[in-house]
Amino acid sequence: RQRRPGAHGTLITVAPTGAEHAKADVENLPVTLDELVRTARDCELAGAAMIHVHIRDDNARPTLDLGRLRETVAALRSETKLIVQLSTGGAVTDPEADRLRVLDALPDSASCTMGTVNFGDDVFLNRWEFVVELHRRMQERGIVPEYEIFDLGHLAALRRLLDEHGLPAGEHVHLDLVMGVPGGMPGDAETLVAALRMIPDGATFSATGVGRTTLPVLLASLSAGGHVRVGMEDTLSYARGERVRDNAQLVARAAGLAKIAQRPPLAPDEVRTILGVRQ
Ligand code: KMH
Ligand code: ZN
Numbered sequence: 001r002q003r004r005p006g007a008h009g010t011l012i013t014v015a016p017t018g019a020e021h022a023k024a025d026v027e028n029l030p031v032t033l034d035e036l037v038r039t040a041r042d043c044e045l046a047g048a049a050m051i052h053v054h055i056r057d058d059n060a061r062p063t064l065d066l067g068r069l070r071e072t073v074a075a076l077r078s079e080t081k082l083i084v085q086l087s088t089g090g091a092v093t094d095p096e097a098d099r100l101r102v103l104d105a106l107p108d109s110a111s112c113t114m115g116t117v118n119f120g121d122d123v124f125l126n127r128w129e130f131v132v133e134l135h136r137r138m139q140e141r142g143i144v145p146e147y148e149i150f151d152l153g154h155l156a157a158l159r160r161l162l163d164e165h166g167l168p169a170g171e172h173v174h175l176d177l178v179m180g181v182p183g184g185m186p187g188d189a190e191t192l193v194a195a196l197r198m199i200p201d202g203a204t205f206s207a208t209g210v211g212r213t214t215l216p217v218l219l220a221s222l223s224a225g226g227h228v229r230v231g232m233e234d235t236l237s238y239a240r241g242e243r244v245r246d247n248a249q250l251v252a253r254a255a256g257l258a259k260i261a262q263r264p265p266l267a268p269d270e271v272r273t274i275l276g277v278r279q
Contacts, residue, residue, distance in 0.1 A: 139169055
């Protein structure tokens with residue numbers, strides 16, 4: 001069997017904030033630009049190569065304000081070497097126009113969710129025409145997508161997208177299996193293997209397990225030749241009964257496990273080459 005590109009090492013992406021947790025409930029969640037930059041630096045030192053970014057407003061509420069996004073991209077670029085990936089998923093309440101405008105901040109990479117999914121008690125809506133528009137605008141702007149896969153049907157949608165609308169910027173396909181969301185695919189090894197059977201040839205994949213599926217998904221992805229995403233967007237507990245101290249703690253654990261798996265953390269420049277992200 002052919003090895004996937006980059007399989008000699010592990011891309012660790014950190015997703016430090018997300019749009020779901022309230023700062024009032026999670027005191028150590030990075031929500032200001034200073035907190036985000038500090039987190040990014042710590043996570044880079046601990047072994048991360050990419051950062052998946054959601055930002056907050058002055059009241060720590062999720063925002064897709066373009067000015068703030070631009071400022072965030074600039075600050076992360078000047079203070080770290082991390083690949084900067086902006087979320088176009090936003091929060092479940094964000095309108096499509098605001099989610100599309102995120103791309104005008106010209107990040108290195110952006111998320112592109114491949115379909116609609118129940119999301120806890122909410123619905124994370126991603127109409128086909130909207131997904132195509134995200135893909136098309138990223139092609140135009142030279143932004144490398146990370147296709148977010150919340151359910152197995154999203155992999156069929158990804159095949160359709162590539163067949164009908166061509167390869168993304170960078171001419172390489174990278175996706176992230178977001179597992180264990182209530183309403184989406186479960187976060188376990190069997191489902192990860194089922195997903196792998198549907199991944200386009202030559203594509204690379206990361207996986208992240210939400211909540212208590214974090215560790216099973218991390219271990220399954222490492223052993224299947226995949227990459228990993230960790231962070232407080234996806235989990236707030238480090239171990240049973242123990243809260244996460246900070247994002248770097250999660251990155252450090254992933255880096256340690258990646259080394260044990262003989263697939264040590266990849267540096268940002270190596271990942272840029274693999275994913276076709278501008279150097
Ligand atoms: N916050 C979720 C509704 C993404 O960043 O692209 C969507 C999400 C996916 O987090
Ligand atoms: Zn996200």
